Amino acid sequence: MEPLPVCLSMLVLLILGGLLTLMTASLDIVSLSLLQKEAEEDKRAKKLLKLKENEAVFLAACRYWTILILLLAGAFSAALLTETDVVYAVIIVIVTAFAGLVLCRMVPLRIALKNAENLARGLIMPMRLVYVISRPAVVAAEWLARLLSVIGGVATDEELTDVTEEEIRKMVDIGSESGAIAPEEQEFIQNIFEFDTLSAVDVMTHRTDVAVLKMEDDPREWEKTVRDTGFSRFPVCGSSIDDIVGVVHARELYEFLYDGSGSAASIIRPAYVVPETVPADILFRNMQQEKNHMAIVADEYGGFSGIVTIDDLLEELVGEIVDEKEEQIEDAPPIEKIDENTWSVDGTAPLDDVSEELGVELPTEEYDTIGGLIFAQMDKIPDDGLTFEVEAYGLLMKVVKISDRRIERVLVCIAEPAEELDKSEDSE
Numbered sequence: 001m002e003p004l005p006v007c008l009s010m011l012v013l014l015i016l017g018g019l020l021t022l023m024t025a026s027l028d029i030v031s032l033s034l035l036q037k038e039a040e041e042d043k044r045a046k047k048l049l050k051l052k053e054n055e056a057v058f059l060a061a062c063r064y065w066t067i068l069i070l071l072l073a074g075a076f077s078a079a080l081l082t083e084t085d086v087v088y089a090v091i092i093v094i095v096t097a098f099a100g101l102v103l104c105r106m107v108p109l110r111i112a113l114k115n116a117e118n119l120a121r122g123l124i125m126p127m128r129l130v131y132v133i134s135r136p137a138v139v140a141a142e143w144l145a146r147l148l149s150v151i152g153g154v155a156t157d158e159e160l161t162d163v164t165e166e167e168i169r170k171m172v173d174i175g176s177e178s179g180a181i182a183p184e185e186q187e188f189i190q191n192i193f194e195f196d197t198l199s200a201v202d203v204m205t206h207r208t209d210v211a212v213l214k215m216e217d218d219p220r221e222w223e224k225t226v227r228d229t230g231f232s233r234f235p236v237c238g239s240s241i242d243d244i245v246g247v248v249h250a251r252e253l254y255e256f257l258y259d260g261s262g263s264a265a266s267i268i269r270p271a272y273v274v275p276e277t278v279p280a281d282i283l284f285r286n287m288q289q290e291k292n293h294m295a296i297v298a299d300e301y302g303g304f305s306g307i308v309t310i311d312d313l314l315e316e317l318v319g320e321i322v323d324e325k326e327e328q329i330e331d332a333p334p335i336e337k338i339d340e341n342t343w344s345v346d347g348t349a350p351l352d353d354v355s356e357e358l359g360v361e362l363p364t365e366e367y368d369t370i371g372g373l374i375f376a377q378m379d380k381i382p383d384d385g386l387t388f389e390v391e392a393y394g395l396l397m398k399v400v401k402i403s404d405r406r407i408e409r410v411l412v413c414i415a416e417p418a419e420e421l422d423k424s425e426d427s428e
Contacts, residue, residue, distance in 0.1 A: 014069075014104055019123075020104075021108035022123065023062060023127050024058070026112045026117075026120040029113065030052070047124050051131060065130065169190070173186070200275070200278045205309075206306045214237055220257070232250045232293075237304070242302070249267070273296045274297055275297070276297055283313065294307055334346040347369065347374075358395075361393075374397055377390045385403075387399055398411040
């Protein structure tokens with residue numbers, strides 16, 4: 001056979017294969033919910049909706065034609081191979097495979113990701129033609145496959161329909177790139193998958209940041225705390241902060257003060273106590289079922305570790321929830337790079353993040369925060385308002401703000417190695 005007609009025939013087949021990939025990718029990406037909304041007024045959307053509802057049959061049909069096209073391309077390649085030597089035969093096979101990858105797979109997928117909905121609308125006629133012509137063969141093949149599966153005990157319909165988390169994540173990424181899924185929706189879906197990896201200690205407000213009412217104080221003092229903080233629920237402690245006796249609702253406190261009868265103990269509700277290790281998804285479900293808006297988190301020794309509210313758990317799913325009364329204050333980032341060798345770090349910044357940002361190895365298994373690392377190098381906790389420096393683990397750390405026995409901000413510099421200092425002194 002003449003090489004030119006054979007090569008042209010192979011090129012046409014590869015383009016047809018790319019068209020099939022374009023049809024399957026665009027139909028796969030287009031949103032089912034969007035088609036359902038538009039189907040009432042748009043005829044093309046209605047036709048696309050029918051194909052989308054029978055997508056499995058359509059995809060199988062396209063795969064059938066793709067296999068047929070590749071076999072035909074292989075036949076044309078064989079025709080060329082019979083009339084050439086081994087070297088040219090190898091080159092022909094490599095070029096054909098490369099052209100097939102580009103034209104039948106990579107280019108169509110990139111085009112579909114950019115404009116899936118318009119492509120699906122424009123290709124509705126050939127898509128319906130492929131579906132109608134191939135449906136009998138696909139149904140017969142599906143029936144035969146099911147029969148062979150039952151005979152061989154290889155798989156059941158339930159096993160074939162299983163979808164892994166990784167596959168769903170990939171579909172979400174594809175939908176986001178095509179515009180079918182908004183960035184906010186993508187973040188929400190990703191948060192759902194990550195939610196079950198969190199525990200109460202990951203989402204709680206630490207005890208040092210919790211406004212706690214004391215049993216020994218007068219209810220008028222409680223009212224002042226309520227007004228100053230603006231929160232709606234407060235833990236109540238007894239002889240020590242680790243002795244949490246219950247929870248008080250601000251509304252019930254005001255009702256008690258207005259009524260003026262009874263004792264403050266009557267408005268203290270039992271505390272809902274959970275361990276630090278309880279998974280966030282289980283905690284969320286339990287708090288919903290038991291109608292608890294606040295959970296007291298206890299450490300392994302039974303001490304008060306912090307609190308978790310329904311809002312805390314919701315924020316892990318949907319992002320930060322800002323109350324209409326909250327002031328919009330732009331806080332400094334936990335780790336802020338000042339120059340090539342200096343960082344401004346929040347005292348509560350996780351040591352893992354500090355280690356990664358600075359590119360140094362720190363004892364992350366021993367300490368949770370950089371504040372904990374600094375305090376571990378000292379004999380006693382300095383008084384509020386003092387500034388001091390600590391050098392450890394190759395870092396020079398200058399505490400610039402300490403309040404309520406907590407490090408709030410620290411300047412961190414990577415200390416110059418002693419060898420380099422010696423060399424610089426010798427050179428002088």
